[in-house]
Amino acid sequence: xxxxxLLLIVMLFISCQKEKTLTPQNMILGTWSSIDTTNxxxxxxxxxxxxxxxxxDKYGFHxxxxxxxSAENSKYGxxxxxxxxxxxxxxxxxxxxxxxxxxxxxxxxxxxxxxLTPDTLxxxxxxxxxxxxxxxxxxxxxxxxxxxxxVFLYSSPCFGISPVVTLLVKNNGDVLFSGRxxxxxxxxxxxxxxxxxxxxxxxxxxxxDYMNLEESYAHNVTDGMQCVCIYFIKNxxxxxxxxxxxxxxxxxxxxxxLPLIRIGQLHDMKELEVSADIAKKFNIDTNxxxxxxxxxxxxxxxFLSRLSENL
Numbered sequence: 001x002x003x004x005x006l007l008l009i010v011m012l013f014i015s016c017q018k019e020k021t022l023t024p025q026n027m028i029l030g031t032w033s034s035i036d037t038t039n040x041x042x043x044x045x046x047x048x049x050x051x052x053x054x055x056x057d058k059y060g061f062h063x064x065x066x067x068x069x070s071a072e073n074s075k076y077g078x079x080x081x082x083x084x085x086x087x088x089x090x091x092x093x094x095x096x097x098x099x100x101x102x103x104x105x106x107x108x109x110x111x112x113x114x115x116l117t118p119d120t121l122x123x124x125x126x127x128x129x130x131x132x133x134x135x136x137x138x139x140x141x142x143x144x145x146x147x148x149x150x151v152f153l154y155s156s157p158c159f160g161i162s163p164v165v166t167l168l169v170k171n172n173g174d175v176l177f178s179g180r181x182x183x184x185x186x187x188x189x190x191x192x193x194x195x196x197x198x199x200x201x202x203x204x205x206x207x208x209d210y211m212n213l214e215e216s217y218a219h220n221v222t223d224g225m226q227c228v229c230i231y232f233i234k235n236x237x238x239x240x241x242x243x244x245x246x247x248x249x250x251x252x253x254x255x256x257x258l259p260l261i262r263i264g265q266l267h268d269m270k271e272l273e274v275s276a277d278i279a280k281k282f283n284i285d286t287n288x289x290x291x292x293x294x295x296x297x298x299x300x301x302x303f304l305s306r307l308s309e310n311l
Contacts, residue, residue: 032135061085076186142206150233159224189269204256
């Protein structure tokens with residue numbers, strides 16, 4: 001009788017613990033990916049909710065209006081770009097009310113949660129915000145995915161105001177960044193990121209299972225579509241290359257490279273001069289506002305890699 005009573009108490013305790021973990025505040029934690037199929041960009045939306053009332057919008061936060069710099073105020077000519085506020089902000093969840101703070105507008109969006117289970121989040125459509133839709137929870141196992149020592153990225157020109165950049169980020173924190181159009185910092189620059197910052201970038205690409213990505217996501221590419229080329233470096237060798245046009249790759253890939261393209265807005269940048277011997281080796285004009293204008297993507301990578309040796 002005592003054993004039976006003890007067993008019932010244990011089962012009741014376990015049941016209560018399960019009920020305790022299945023609160024809305026616990027179920028919303030983790031990464032959510034849109035399953036909207038209305039267009040190729042709608043299904044790239046995603047969130048990640050953390051325990052400290054912080055959430056990540058995978059698209060990031062941008063100013064509603066372009067910041068314009070006239071040619072008179074810049075040696076690089078006129079320039080326009082959207083101000084980037086990063087990917088993280090604050091949230092609250094009470095019953096079916098999810099409130100998300102936009103640091104770009106400094107306003108809260110009130111979202112009605114129509115459904116929340118351990119694997120599904122459905123937010124009611126609303127013309128006052130862009131968060132409506134159905135999302136599924138994603139779980140990642142990244143422990144067995146290899147690290148990389150550096151990542152190189154190039155984003156091509158396209159129609160519209162999209163950042164055109166060439167950059168190299170290394171695991172020692174070195175950042176080489178060349179902005180051509182629609183970025184805050186034009187020209188050749190250098191910066192530093194923390195070890196934590198590099199690890200965060202690496203984890204994002206690991207979630208995309210970067211070593212098993214296709215070499216190219218470029219179906220039905222049009223002339224006005226931006227293409228992003230990425231090289232992953234290990235032991236001074238390119239171990240993987242990926243090309244994604246029009247954000248056709250997996251959500252996790254897009255979520256990984258979007259913050260990287262905009263890294264120049266979140267870190268202090270210092271103009272970088274090219275030494276005479278490197279200029280001669282790569283046959284460039286150091287007086288040009290874009291020293292890499294005549295290089296193909298591989299040459300851009302070789303150039304930044306060579307520059308990084310002297311930082």
